[in-house]
Amino acid sequence: MQLRQLAVCAIIFFTAGLVIASFAGFREFIPGLLEGAWITVQITIGGSILAVVMALIAALAKMYGAWPVRWLAVAYIEIFRGTSALVQLFWLFFVLPHFGVTLEPMTVAITALGLNVGAYGAEVVRGAVSAVPRGQWEASVALNMPKSLALRRIILPQALTAMIPPWGNLFIELLKATSLVSLITISDLAFRAQQMNQITFRTLEIFTIVLVIYLAISTLITVGMRALESAASRGLARGR
């Protein structure tokens, strides 16, 4: 299966390379698009960090918080999972200024996407934490550990390993969602593509290159997360 996936990737990159190489004058688009790609990467990284933090807070609040905190966490998760990312982005961008809060577009982008993916991530974290065997909790009670310490030292490290693959999927979702920020005037990859398209009308080349750049970034995420996963599970196996 691994070999097959590798073959698939190789075929894709080979054809993509051929297609790009056969385009005359594609070089003039590359620098501008790469600048856009850098913005995309920044938003992806910022959003990912916010998403992980929000997911951990929301999941723990939903599972162990007192009822007001729990209800707050449930409301956050349901609202951000129930509406589209674009609506959330527009809400922060167009509506918040009416309440006197004006944020930089970059801040809006990172906040909206981070909160959106964080809500999905909260369910991932909750699933992983509740999948840790009950015996682990009981053992830490038997060792007279306070609940918070048991959570930090015993439960979360084990849950973290189980969370890595679904987080990989969520990071790719987040990368794809960053294309939405082009609609709130941030000059990310998608925005640059549209801008160049309007100037040069070299639609086919530009959008193909853009698709390939997104594919390359998401392949990077997949590879990175797989490395992280094998590193984390190696540590766990040694611990046992």
Added chain:
Amino acid sequence: MLWDWNYTWEIMPVLLRASVVTVEATLLGFLLAAVLGLVLAILRMSKNNWVSIPTAGFIEFIRSTPVLIQIFFIYFVFPEFGVVLPAMTAGVLALGLHYGCYCSEVYRAGIECVPRGQWEASTALNLSPYVTFRDIIIPQAIPPIVPALGNYLVALFKETPLLSAIAVLELMQTAKILGSQSFRYVEPITLVGVFFLVMSLVAAAIIRQVEAWLNRTLRISGAER
């Protein structure tokens, strides 16, 4: 006064009319995704590597690039090859294609869950592969994956605001136009958010009901077996 109820009631009918377009795009897109997903799943499971590997590559490619760019690609690039599509058709096509690739993985899981013995029994009964697939495998593969398909229906529904980027007059685009006419963005965009929240909570509840119903009926038919 931050929230103007008079204005809210004024724009409500306009937004409700636009929400019909959103629902239309969702249903058409999902219909396309459901059919395309099954086709892609079958192609990907083909024994012939020349069919299965390119299909797998295609699915991976579509799944790991943003749907917004795919919408742009279909809307802006296809005309270069002489295929000029109206915005709505291009949008529905892109959404259907994107979610078709997600659905194909779901179908594949469902088909692979059908026990091998079913294939062997059909061979023993001298059924052709086509008849086996249509009458034996698909009826057993579809019911368990209905909830997963339902989740993608909700996900697709929440992606429809992207069509506003190619000026389809759906909910988000209408809200933006209303906002730019009156310089009041609070009401239209909040209403759109509320609409999506209500619709997806309702849809999630329906899916849960269907799931429970399927579990019941499947268990009964399982007992009969």
